[in-house]
Amino acid sequence: MNRYIVLRVISSLMIPIILIYAFYIQFHGEYSPGGGFQAGIVFTAAFVVYTLLYGLEAAQRAIPPEAAHALSAIGVLLFAAFGFATMLLGGNFLEYKVLLPNDQAGETFGIIGIELGVGITVAAVGLTLFYSFAGRRTGE
Amino acid sequence: MSEHLPALQVVIALTAAPLVMMMNRFPRLAWGVTLVTCWATLVVAVLLLLQVSDGSVIHYEMGGWAPPWGIEYRVDGANAWVLLIIGLVSAVVMPFALRSVEQEIPADRIGLFYSAFLLANAGLLGIAITNDAFNIFVFFEISALASYALIAMGRDRRAMLSSYQYLIMGTVGTTFLLIGIGFLYIMTGTLNISDLAMRLPEVTETRTIRAAFAFIAVGISLKLALFPLHLWLPNAYSFAPSMVTVFLSATATKVAIYVLLRFIYTAFGFEFSFEELSVAWVLMPLALLGIIIPSVIAVFQEDVKRLLAYSSVAQVGYMILGISFATALGLMASVVHLFNHAITKAALFMAVGCLVYRLGGVSLSRIAGVAERMPWTMAAFVVAGLSLIGVPLTAGFVTKWHLLQAALMEGLWPVAVVLLVISLVATVYIWKVVEAAYFRPAPEDAREIREAPLSLLVPTWVLTATTIIFGVWAQFPISAARNAAEALLGVPQSW
Numbered sequence: 001m002n003r004y005i006v007l008r009v010i011s012s013l014m015i016p017i018i019l020i021y022a023f024y025i026q027f028h029g030e031y032s033p034g035g036g037f038q039a040g041i042v043f044t045a046a047f048v049v050y051t052l053l054y055g056l057e058a059a060q061r062a063i064p065p066e067a068a069h070a071l072s073a074i075g076v077l078l079f080a081a082f083g084f085a086t087m088l089l090g091g092n093f094l095e096y097k098v099l100l101p102n103d104q105a106g107e108t109f110g111i112i113g114i115e116l117g118v119g120i121t122v123a124a125v126g127l128t129l130f131y132s133f134a135g136r137r138t139g140e
Numbered sequence: 141m142s143e144h145l146p147a148l149q150v151v152i153a154l155t156a157a158p159l160v161m162m163m164n165r166f167p168r169l170a171w172g173v174t175l176v177t178c179w180a181t182l183v184v185a186v187l188l189l190l191q192v193s194d195g196s197v198i199h200y201e202m203g204g205w206a207p208p209w210g211i212e213y214r215v216d217g218a219n220a221w222v223l224l225i226i227g228l229v230s231a232v233v234m235p236f237a238l239r240s241v242e243q244e245i246p247a248d249r250i251g252l253f254y255s256a257f258l259l260a261n262a263g264l265l266g267i268a269i270t271n272d273a274f275n276i277f278v279f280f281e282i283s284a285l286a287s288y289a290l291i292a293m294g295r296d297r298r299a300m301l302s303s304y305q306y307l308i309m310g311t312v313g314t315t316f317l318l319i320g321i322g323f324l325y326i327m328t329g330t331l332n333i334s335d336l337a338m339r340l341p342e343v344t345e346t347r348t349i350r351a352a353f354a355f356i357a358v359g360i361s362l363k364l365a366l367f368p369l370h371l372w373l374p375n376a377y378s379f380a381p382s383m384v385t386v387f388l389s390a391t392a393t394k395v396a397i398y399v400l401l402r403f404i405y406t407a408f409g410f411e412f413s414f415e416e417l418s419v420a421w422v423l424m425p426l427a428l429l430g431i432i433i434p435s436v437i438a439v440f441q442e443d444v445k446r447l448l449a450y451s452s453v454a455q456v457g458y459m460i461l462g463i464s465f466a467t468a469l470g471l472m473a474s475v476v477h478l479f480n481h482a483i484t485k486a487a488l489f490m491a492v493g494c495l496v497y498r499l500g501g502v503s504l505s506r507i508a509g510v511a512e513r514m515p516w517t518m519a520a521f522v523v524a525g526l527s528l529i530g531v532p533l534t535a536g537f538v539t540k541w542h543l544l545q546a547a548l549m550e551g552l553w554p555v556a557v558v559l560l561v562i563s564l565v566a567t568v569y570i571w572k573v574v575e576a577a578y579f580r581p582a583p584e585d586a587r588e589i590r591e592a593p594l595s596l597l598v599p600t601w602v603l604t605a606t607t608i609i610f611g612v613w614a615q616f617p618i619s620a621a622r623n624a625a626e627a628l629l630g631v632p633q634s635w
Contacts (some may be wrong), residue, residue, distance in 0.1 A: 073158035080155040083147075093147035095204030 004053070011053050018046040026119045030108060036115040040122025048130055056134050065135075068127045075121030082113045142187070146200035146213040149184045149223060149269055153177055153262035157255045164251030171238055174254040178230040181265065185227030189220040193623060195632075207271070208332035214271035217623035221475065222268040222398045224620075225482045229390040230261050233486070236599035237383040240493050244295055244381045253293060257387070260286035264395045273321045273331045273407070276399060277314060280363065283395075284310045287388060291380040302375030309362055309372040316359030323352035324407075336407045344412050353417060356403050364396035366460055367430030370453045377449035382493030385445065389452055390486035394478045397459050401471075404463070405628040414466045423464035428558055430457030435565045444492055444502040444573055448485065451528065451569065454562070455481045458543060461555070465546045468625055468633045473542035475628075476621035480527070480535035480610065487524035487603035491517050494592035494600060504572065509582030514591050518577050520604040525570035527607040530563050534611035538618065 022043035029035030051059040063071075083093045091098035096110020156177040163170040191198060192215055200213040215223075237254075245253050263283025267276055288310070292303035325331055327348050328339040343349055358369075365373040373393075377385050404413040413419045431454050438450035459481070462474030494517040495502050495510065511518040527534035540559065547555040591597070610617050626632055 069164075070162060073161045076158040077155065080151065080158075083151060084155075087144055087147070092201055092204045093144065093151060094202060097204070 007053060011049055015046050015050055018042060018049070022046065022119075022123075026115065027112065029115050030111040036118025036120075037122050039115075040119045040124075041126055043119070043123040044126035044130065047127055051130070051134060056131070060131065063127060065128065065131050068124045068131065070124075072121050072124035072128060075117045075119070075124060078117035078120065079114045080117075082110055082117070086110065144200075145184050145188055145191075146198060146215055146269055147202070149181065149188065150213075150262055150266045152180050152184070153258045153265060157258040157262065160251055160258060161255035162251075164248070164255075167242070167247055167250035170251040170254045171234075171241070174237075174258060175234040177258060178227075178234045178261070181261070182224075182227035182231040185220070185223040188215050189224050189620070191215075192217050192220045192627075193620070195623060195626065197627075208330045208335035211275050212271045212332055212334075213269050214334070215269060217620070217627035218401065218475070218625075219268045219398065221620050221624045222395060222478065223265060225394055225479055226261065226264050226268065226391045229387060229482055229486050232599050232603055233383055233386050233490070236386070236490055236493065236596055239593055239595050240382050240497055243497060244383075245293055249293065253290070253381075256286045256289045257384070259283070260290060260387070264391050267395050268398060271333050273324065273333055273336065275331075277318050277321060280314050280317065280399075283392070284314065284363075287384075287392065290384045290388075291376050293384075294379040294381050296379045298375070299379035302372070302379045306372040306376045309369075313359045313362030313369075316355045316362070318359075320352040320355030320359060323348050323355065327352075333402065333407050337409060340408060340412070344408075344416065350417070353408060353413070353419075357400070357419065357422075360396055360400045360403070364393045364400060364460075365453055365456055367426055367434060367453060367457060370430070370434070370456070373453055374446055374449040377452065378443060378446040382489070382496050385449075386486050386489040386493060389449070389489055390482040393452070393456055394482055397456070397474070397478060401463065401475075401628055405471075406630075410466075410629065420464045420466045423460050424555075427457045427461035427464055428555065430454065431461065431562050432558065435562050435569070438569045439565060439572070441569070442504050444495070444504065444507065445489070447569055447573070448488055448492065451566065452485060454566075455485065455528075458539070458559075462543055462546060465550055465552075467546055467550065468629060468635075469542065469549060470546035471628065472618075472621045472625040472635075473539055473546050475624045476542065476617050477539040479617050479621070480539045480607070483603050483606045483610070484524055484527040484534075484536055487600060487607060488521060488528065490596070490600040490603060491521035491524065494520075494596045497592055497596055498589045504576045505583070507573070507577050508580040509577070510589075511577040512582070513589050516597055517592050517600070518574075520597075520600045521577075522570075522574060523604050524607055525574070527611065529566045529570060532611075533608065535607040535614075535617070537611055538614045542618075 022039045025034035025042060026036065026039035047059055086095045086098055087093055089098040097103040097106040099110050100106035156173060160170045160173050163173065188198065195217065198215040201207065202211040202213065241250060241253060260283045263279045263286060266279030267283065270276055270279065288303050288307045291306060292300050324336060327343045327346060328336055330336055330339060340349065362369045377389055380388065404419065434450045434453035438447050441447035441450060459474045459477050462470040462477065492502055494514065495507060498514060499506055499510065527536040530536040530540035540563065544556055544559055547559065622635055
């Protein structure tokens with residue numbers, strides 16, 4: 001990889017920006033286009049670029065496949081936890097406004113929370129898919 | 141907590157799925173959590189059915205958003221009945237699954253397997269309970285994607301191919317459904333089914349609505365395996381792991397039939413579906429062909445699982461036939477058959493699962509003489525087989541009786557004759573299995589086998605006994621089905 005100096009320099013500049021942009025989409029989702037799905041995929045895209053340049057092993061050192069598995073479940077559980085919390089606080093399932101004393105703050109908090117769950121799951125599932133394709137050896 | 145029952149019905153299984161996935165290293169624990177989840181689901185389903193048994197309707201606003209803007213869960217006699225079917229079958233199949241799955245699925249995938257099973261379960265429950273057309277599509281995809289994974293885990297390598305076939309056909313089906321729903325949304329601006337029912341009459345004259353009806357009917361017919369759109373079903377059922385076959389054969393097509401009923405009766409309305417578009421003229425010939433041809437094909441099958449799969453296609457024909465009479469009695473016969481066929485076919489596939497557990501396969505030559513060594517398993521098969529044929533004192537008889545009555549009330553003598561003749565054909569294919577198991581000598585090189593373990597036998601017999609109980613004491617399924625039919629028709633009937 002050392003030969004491709006242009007690619008390495010550009011990508012090391014781009015990857016942090018892609019990751020930050022993923023978080024921007026993630027946390028801006030509740031009042032502008034975006035949200036967990038898009039953010040999760042953009043996040044995974046940064047890992048794809050990283051893998052193409054530095055290899056699968058390096059990427060899997062950053063997020064091991066087992067961690068990606070666990071994260072895909074944790075995201076859904078986070079979503080469900082918000083649902084159950086709203087039920088316990090006397091609202092309907094996913095009725096966010098009961099989460100905080102102020103209705104509007106509760107709505108915002110709830111949406112950001114479940115979108116975070118969606119984002120984690122989508123990123124982790126995207127990563128798992130990519131790992132399982134990238135990890136295939138020919139002839140296997 | 142009781143006001144949250146509609147949400148809990150779906151959410152319990154949906155939340156347990158990721159939990160079980162994380163327990164992949166501890167297969168027994170994963171099984172235990174799945175078992176508890178399925179039993180909790182059954183309890184919720186029973187409570188909901190009790191609440192709506194007096195004809196009342198439960199509404200639940202997801203996220204506190206009022207319908208038609210938000211997603212509404214709505215439980216009436218019709219879908220409470222379907223929820224009970226799903227809950228009952230999943231609760232009974234789980235004890236059966238423990239050893240069957242341990243034998244058929246690699247140990248490092250059992251947790252993932254149960255996770256996919258819970259997702260399929262939650263998807264089916266969601267389809268049944270939601271009152272939002274788009275939500276129905278989403279849950280269809282959840283249950284379908286999970287089912288593809290479940291079927292592909294069969295031991296036979298052909299499982300992968302049949303899962304792929306199902307994937308293609310299922311995706312075409314749900315895409316058609318989505319196109320239809322999209323057309324409805326264009327014309328009415330709403331997705332809530334009750335709201336659609338109010339707004340559709342103004343625009344029924346348009347071609348868009350007729351196209352929407354066609355797309356939805358064909359899309360769902362693919363999912364419910366209406367002849368000749370059934371080609372994915374025999375392969376999917378015969379190569380899937382035993383427990384998956386039991387669960388899907390008893391629930392997946394039933395839920396799709398419920399959705400068809402919901403669209404025909406509630407969203408489009410009886411007048412539009414049956415009088416303007418004469419949907420009965422399409423459904424009745426297809427139902428009759430679907431009863432006759434797959435039954436005859438079943439007679440010539442060498443593999444018992446495949447034989448029963450073809451019989452499932454024929455049974456779907458019975459349910460569609462009841463709908464095509466366009467009478468309250470026909471509808472009620474169909475709805476009661478959803479339940480009766482679910483328990484009958486699940487019992488049969490469980491008995492087959494016991495045979496697979498001991499024999500490894502269920503071709504007719506392999507099960508020769510097996511009744512001597514597995515008497516309880518084969519006895520269950522015979523009793524459930526009698527219910528499939530429709531012998532008096534079994535659940536199958538209750539449906540056939542009502543179907544015959546409905547046919548005769550309309551003066552459809554030829555249809556009644558077909559029903560009786562095909563019952564004989566069903567006798568033939570069940571007899572083929574019985575003859576092989578009881579009267580043919582075991583092959584010389586047969587391995588020493590014992591009766592199936594109790595954890596497989598007991599659930600099998602629970603369902604087998606259920607087919608007898610609801611054949612003798614038919615009051616419960618009949619009154620529930622009447623309640624369901626009234627909920628679909630929207631007017632009380634004099635039965």
